[in-house]
Amino acid sequence: MTKLAHNDILETIHMLDDQHLDVRTITMGISLLDCVSDDIDAVCRKIYDKITQKAANLVSCGEQIELEYGIPIVNKRISVTPISILANPFSPADCVKLALALDKAAAATGVNFLGGFSALVHKGYTKGDRALIAAIPEALAQTERLCSSVNIGTTKAGMNMDAVREMGQVIKQLAEKTADRDGFGCAKLVVFCNAPEDNPFMAGAFHGVGEPETAINVGVSGPGVVKYALEKVRGADFGTVSETIKKTAFKVTRMGQLVAQEASRRLHTEFGIVDLSLAPTPAVGDSVATILEEMGLECCGTHGTTAALALLNDAVKKGGVMATSYVGGLSGAFIPVSEDAGMIAAAEKGVLTIDKLEAMTCVCSVGLDMIVVPGDTPAATIAAIIADEAAIGMINQKTTAVRLIPAPGKKVGERVEFGGLLGSGPVQPVHRESSEAFVARGGRIPAPIHSLRN
Amino acid sequence: MRAIITVVGKDNMGIIYNVTKILAAYRVNILDISQTILSSDIFAMIMLVNTASIAGEFTAMAAELKAYGEAEGYDIHVQREDVFNAMHTL
Incomplete structure (x- = not known):
């Protein structure tokens, strides 16, 4: 007979049925380095052929695993080599052709x-980087499924403030180009500091140049499961809270590891990493904010939120790390405002502000994510928000990212609907005082002293 | 390959018969059955089965069981045993 206890079996069923346990994404990384050419039509044809050939069975394989294991696999996705590397001979108009392909x-x-559809410009631009970044607004406005990211800083290289300034403008242009959908295009663009090369989560996934030809990276989820586990230890001390989260994260990650191994075996692709993440969805009961509230906070964003998130993020990693052979990606709790019912509610109450979110990003996995700001926010203010967030990443040797949506014509207090996993968000206030002269300086912020570790 | 089948729902006559009938049709061997009644009328059954010599597709068998469950008001899950081993054993 099986060595499994009945309680364990029923616990798993309960997690899957009632607590939104799922594998959030199977992402196939595909190198496009061999698609290089100075003929734009040839590159378009080569990347189309390579992607459709390598990922031909990705979706059906994911669906088959779902059926056999009874585990929902919410997304099947692809990440590719940063396209700016292929874009060196081309103009921005050509880059839009690459985007369409x-x-x-x-x-x-x-x-x-x-x-x-990415560029890594933390130390400076190549020709291809310039063309690609200039093409981002048009490329994302004309495409449905394409995601873009730009890395503007690293702990090792410092921050490229010219790129920071330009990304403020790109985000504004992209919002204007997709104004009919409240600036939806901006939900597909992430500005990074210390971008990981094996991240399976969108919109920031790309297949770094240090990666193999193809790889399967898996992102797990499970805020609902953690919330439920914490409900059972109400009032217990933080040692117990931490232990409970660790045990839960272990189980969730083991499931992700199983799916990752099975998918890479069936797709004859190398197993890359499991991303130990708590990724919320807008569904009720699948929220990171409500986990923090379960720890004893009246509303996410109030005093104590950063400490609660720090504990959560650390315990998720400690529990998850033993459950998988290779950890990577972003690994930690996500706090995308529009994708988390509890965060939306807290932001609508005015308790969860951008300043508090910035503090929270010091202790969790990503950054200022899926935050809707007024449509009249100046490009320089957006650039300054990016600079603040990137500075946190650079100094703390961690990944930080910014995904802001300056919704055209929208004002504080209004709400924007994106639908699906991207959810909906209230327009949140930003500081009105100008950062123009700061952003206009340009140049590079040098790497911090602790980058000199050799 | 082994799988775990769980059936939960309001107790009624013939549940085990109907579930095992489908399994027999697919030539799925039952290795163990554990069944209990929770809170006086909730039927809960866990079966361990061997699908090594299954006649047909695993997913078709799972779909048929699920369809039976939906028609009769039971929650039926069919999952490969590996999921539970991964989550609950070191």
């Missing part, structure tokens, strides 16, 4: 997002 390949394989 990638989007077409994504549609042909059936994935819902493809990431990698």
